[in-house]
Ligand SMILES: Nc1ncnc2c1ncn2[C@@H]1O[C@H](COP(=O)(O)OP(=O)(O)OP(=O)(O)O)[C@@H](O)[C@H]1O
């Protein structure tokens with residue numbers, strides 16, 4: 258404790274004589290009314306000094322100076338540093354472990370996906386991924402499995418299509434072979450020869466129609482079927498179709514009727530393709546309708562063109578409704594009545610109609626109750 262002149266009044270340090278004028282930067286500052294501090298070596302000890310003025314109504318009464326060794330403070334700071342370095346090391350190690358674990362959980366499923374994709378590419382179509390999470394990786398896995406299933410289904414469809422097609426071509430080829438063999442090796446009477454040649458002719462026609470159907474399907478599958486949209490006289494077209502159907506129905510001893518409006522708008526389908534659609538629907542109606550039955554062709558238009566081919570024939574049970582349009586699908590006839598056909602006609606019709614953005618539906622009130630096929634086609638723009 259110093260007085261206003263900087264002389265010692267009292268001290269905790271017994272080696273400091275009372276009345277001694279002390280000089281140091283912090284004391285000089287305190288005598289000027291400022292609080293200050295300083296660090297100095299005293300002997301071989303480093304000390305921190307602080308001094309503050311004692312004021313009374315603005316006048317300096319004296320100065321208080323305190324001193325403390327720096328050593329404990331340095332010790333404290335060193336210990337804090339060591340603690341900090343250890344803490345930082347632990348945090349670094351922990352975050353390294355977490356990022357490694359995260360990396361593993363993200364990359365492991367991706368590596369599995371990669372390996373599965375390669376196995377599928379090499380022909381293992383049954384390969385699927387085990388999905389453990391619901392996050393983005395899990396969703397990716399689900400999409401991957403769905404894709405694998407679709408690819409496998411498509412490939413199976415293609416394979417059965419090819420084997421069915423080969424079978425359908427083989428049967429007529431075998432009977433052709435038998436007939437030509439007989440004609441070449443046996444000494445047949447003329448009328449027998451003629452019969453065989455007529456059989457060959459009709460088999461060749463059947464083969465040609467199967468090949469045509471297969472080609473239409475293959476072209477549309479490949480995306481190579483053109484959408485020929487040259488305008489044609491739709492009314493004249495249907496009149497012509499009705500005229501020919503009338504002749505054919507008479508040959509089958511069936512009734513044919515047509516309900517056609519006087520004029521019909523242009524429709525967004527190629528004329529040859531529309532001809533294929535109608536030929537198939539009308540020939541089916543005649544094929545699956547007994548003699549004396551009736552076949553009806555109705556055409557109308559609003560925002561679309563509606564074509565309806567109905568018959569009073571054998572119809573079909575509800576379970577066949579959606580299957581009739583599948584390739585090679587034919588309804589088994591319990592009474593064993595054999596009707597020639599490949600089961601491609603309606604598949605071709607549906608493929609063409611949908612190729613032009615139209616729709617087709619099959620309806621029947623049941624076996625023996627006739628069938629109705631309804632085609633809806635967009636009008637020309
Ligand atoms: N009008 C119809 N009435 C009853 N069943 C029908 C009718 N049209 C088709 N079906 C059934 O649908 C099946 C498939 O018809 P689709 O035209 O595809 O083949 P198909 O006539 O048997 O042979 P093709 O390839 O020579 O046309 C037929 O076998 C028949 O069972």
Ligand SMILES: [Mg+2]
Pocket residue numbers: 537540541598601602603
């Ligand atoms: Mg048919």
